[in-house]
Amino acid sequence: MATYAIISLGGKQYRVREGERLLVDRLTTDEGKTFHPDVLFTGGDGSGNLSPRMQVTAKVVGHVRGDKVRIGKRRPKSGYRRQTGFRSALSQIEIQSIGASKRAPAKEEPAAPESNEAQPPRGYADFTVADITEKSKRWKLEQLEAALEYERAHANRKGAIAAIESAIGAKQEKEG
Secondary structure: OOOEEEEEEOOEEEEEOOOOEEEEEOOOOOOOOEEOOEEEEEEEOOEEEOOOOOOEEEEEEEEEEOOOEEEEEEEOOOOEEEEEEEOOEEEEEEEEEEHHHOOOOOOOOOOOOOOOOOOOOOOHHHOOHHHHHHHHHHOOHHHHHHHHHHHHHHHOOHHHHHHHHHHHHHHHHHHO
16 A cells, blocks of 8 residues: 655656645646645655556645745846846645545535436536537527526626526527
């Protein structure tokens, strides 16, 4: 069983363990989402594996800014002085699991509704407003109504609600 792994993120390598938090260069992953970095090496208990088939699951805890670095220039005897500053963009991640030793906590899904009840499209909870606007044109009227109900109950995103309502209006106009 692997107790640690070496992962690659943003061209840098990090040695990580389960439950560990670390600061890395800014990631494009949103806060609270999980991702799977490239695994280069796994080890522990006196053994190592250079070609692991394990996955490391990491969660983005937040996006932060690094400490300010002050940079000064000066030329002697001429009075030339300039100062600039720099703060790196960082992401704080938490390693949730290494390999199959522990799974990431699954989201608790509500109980499956009855089969005759309409449901929003599969994976709807992860759609962005742009995805909803684009894909809602191809959904059935029942799926649109279920998505609208879900949106009002859970996410309440104005752009998504507007896109779904316009798609419902277009469907009803087309049918009627």
